[in-house]
Amino acid sequence: MKPPIAQRRPSQRLLHGVTVTDDYAWLKDEKWQEVLRDPSLLDPDIRAYLEAENAYAEERLGPTKELQKTLVAEMRSRIKEDDSGVPTPDGPFSYLWKFREGGQHQLIGRTPRGGGEMQTILDGDALAKASDYFKFGGTRHSPDHALEAWSADLRGSEYFALRIRRWNTGEDLPDILTETGGSVVWGRDSSFFFYVQVDENHRPLKVFRHRLGTAQADDILVHEEKDIGWFTHIGESASGRFCVISGGDHDTTEEWLIDLSVPDAMPRLIAPRETGVRYSVADRGDELFILTNEGGAIDFKIVTAPLAAPERANWRELVPHRPGTYILGIDLFAGHLVRLERANALPSIVIRDLATQAEHTIAFDETAYSLDMIGGYEFDTTVMRFAYSSMTTPSEVYDYDMATRQRTLRKRQEIPSGHDPAAYVTTRITAIARDGAEVPVSILHRRDLVRDSGAPLLLYGYGSYGMAMPASFSANRLSLVDRGFVYAIAHIRGGSDKGWSWYLDGKREKKTNTFDDFVAAGHALIEARYTSTGRIVGHGGSAGGMLMGAVANRAPDLFAGILAEVPFVDVLATMLDDKLPLTPPEWPEWGNPITDEAAFNTIRSYSPYDNVVAQAYPAILAMAGLTDPRVTYWEPAKWVARLRATMTGGGPVILHTNMGAGHGGASGRFSRLDEVAIGYAFALDTVGLAGAKP
Incomplete structure (x- = not known):
């Protein structure tokens, strides 16, 4: 032919x-x-x-x-077909995903915090039957644990339709929001949430507030990016107190905070955009922790600022810039600051006790390996989670107590057909x-x-x-x-x-x-x-x-x-x-x-x-x-x-x-x-x- x-x-x-x-x-x-x-x-x-x-x-x-x-x-044969994730605690429940034997798509659910049978709220296999293509977007339970926001793409074109499901009945509310970015941030009273909508050219430029029980046409526009060269994303702040609106391109970023406890709150700018300056914000009480390249910090530094006056003039250096040691990201907890660093293509996790300012590092001995921090729902905890693997070693998920420095293996990737790391180099x-x-x-x-x-x-x-x-x-x-x-x-x-x-x-x-x-x-x-x-x-x-x-x-x-x-x-x-x-x-x-x-x-x-x-x-x-x-x-x-x-x-x-x-x-x-x-x-x-x- x-x-x-x-x-x-x-x-x-x-x-x-x-x-x-x-x-x-x-x-x-x-x-x-x-x-x-x-x-x-x-x-x-x-x-x-x-x-x-x-x-x-x-x-x-x-x-x-x-x-x-x-x-x-x-x-x-190397995939554990009835695999499941490590449950992530939040209040009275632990949330997790799993697969059934032979299943193509995740089941989303939760167990009582102390353990027990999983209650499934979203069955990806069942939802996928209605279309040739199916992919979950974001899923997020409400603060009162009564509702689950979920989204799905049915074309592969990354237009996500958002729905809200009741945990007690498994039924979706009438609310359906179309052509969204897929994720939500809930208000603290669980009666409203924020989402990003993409425009006719598939660009995420607008953030809306949706109140349950209302039509999408009635949603309130709380933020609109006028520069079509910028992307807009949303997420929860470290403490869960704010919705963080992040805007930016490949050179420059800008962030706003919306108080999630105030139903009609509007975004508050942290620091105005400055070409070439990137920053991201985490919050702890009345103090902000900011990862930034401001001031020529090519590999980034960490500064702090008062929540009441977050502008650049009030940024104070906490972790200085060190050329060649790139700070990829930070996780902030009530008593600890965690940062993921990489030098010469090898990562490490550094933990700082915010009471004493003492630091210690988690690293591994292999010639080449991967480390990732895994975010959780809880802020006031001493336990953080990370994943480790190398080209020979299947993924391992650990809970790490930042106070006692005790490491607990929570999951090791199973290879049902067998895998001997010693057979490889x-x-x-x-x-x-x-x-x-x-x-x-x-x-x-x-x-x-x-x-x-x-x-x-x-x-x-x-x-x-x-x-x-x-x-x-x-x-x-x-x-x-x-x-x-x-x-x-x-x-x-x-x-x-x-x-x-x-x-x-x-x-x-x-x-x-x-x-x-x-x-x-x-x-x-x-x-x-x-x-x-x-x-x-x-x-x-x-x-x-x-x-x-x-x-x-x-x-x-x-x-x-x-x-x-x-x-x-x-x-x-x-x-x-x-x-x-x-x-x-x-x-x-x-x-x-x-x-x-x-x-x-x-x-x-x-x-x-x-x-x-x-x-x-x-x-x-x-x-x-x-x-x-x-x-x-x-x-x-x-x-x-x-x-x-x-x-x-x-x-x-x-x-x-x-x-x-x-x-x-x-x-x-x-x-x-x-x-x-x-x-x-x-x-x-x-x-x-x-x-x-x-």
Whole structure:
């Protein structure tokens, strides 16, 4: 079967003296907003093309069908099907989630605080029966424990409908709020709550107060962001006293507090926005604790301020800035301040007794590992919760008494089919980038791996938005490692793995550092004898998919294959389209090519779609979602069309579009495995291991 050939329908645009020609712009449905709400409205010509691509993908990946089934069975065998979370206490109850045997979606419920049978308030499996796609948004019980606010997305387009359910009857109230961000913050008397509504372009700009028993049309607008380049989110403050409205882009933030005990209270600004200054607020009585980069604190510091006068002039330093030690976040309790830090891509948790100011640290000894703080509902407690894992060690959840320093294991991730951490090795090497930067690379392989054997290697990367890639455990990737793959994570610039400056060195005019770092990581792995040239499969998703497109253009010979999930590859056209949901908020990350000629030239110089050239390319699998509001389906579709029309050899180039899902792929914990298996089967087939046994 020959691959589909997309029609060329050239459109041209003159910008900054440059004529940009796009042969495949027609693949963008002009009614894309309507398609997000109702996929059946997709233009018939575009649907026919995407379905032809899916048919080609089915045929081309057909020889791996049995392998895919085997991979799904393996990955499913590592999932504890009747799994449950650690109950989180709040007053007379402990709230938790669980799965039933064979269930795809969570059950949400609670037990009496001292233990007992779980009362289920939300049955995800039952709710999912009404649609092909189902994903919970936020769920949150009311302060009086009588109601549960819950939301769900039925398209994959991240439009969440909010409902309120009674705990005593299991019935929903008549209140239904549509096109929301999915989460709520309850008022203290449980008669009202706040939520964010997205606009016609899927942007979260407005915060409303909803009073139970009233229509959505009657909700009170309490905050509206006028800058379409800012996102707006809400959450509860540390003490539960306030609703925190957080606004910001990738450079700047601003926060407001609303007193939840006053039904008609309006937001109060903490400190006005100042370009380049980021801050977030936690409260403790009449004192605020603020995490900020103000004053040149690139890796952030913690200051305090009086609640009555929170403006910047009253900020007082508590934890000073230490270059290279990035403070990711803080949790505040009645008597303790907890901060999560990371230095040289290794995290630690630091606890400060607020009465004595004494500090101690929780850290681990492995070469590469992941730590995460897990928030709870209660403020006046000495117990905090965290999760630990490494690339060899399944996740462990601990309760930690901050006063006694006693650590209690509450849950260890079970692998029903068995897992022996001693059979694997996790280690780390350093790659030297073109400009001399030292790039950490975390590695997982079987202990019996023979170096110098030219083993295949999957190299994962992201490198955008300051998001670090943790060296955490994944049961799925064992299906590759057990078949002889080395699995590696490149902690490249654009992420914050080595601090906020590591992020700043991989954005805007420095974006190409991200790509150079990834290629350097590949070469370092070859030099360290973990793999060889042409045996690497690159893997990235979303902005990591942009990375995949860029390195395929720049270093095609390094790779056997490229696995690009929901890849952000049409960077220039997307950043020129200010109607798309994420474009204005993304300008601080990439630059605004509409008004800034230098940004236009920079983006145009690396945008994967715009830099496809006549050369041989490795095998490429691009995976997309029709209702994806973040990376729209037409980006990978256009990229694949241009690759096929331009490349001189190599391949194949395959496009697989999920016609019933968005950015996160299929809903349901087992359905998602089908898509993982497609990608892994592609990787195995690309390096000649489709028939390999674990």
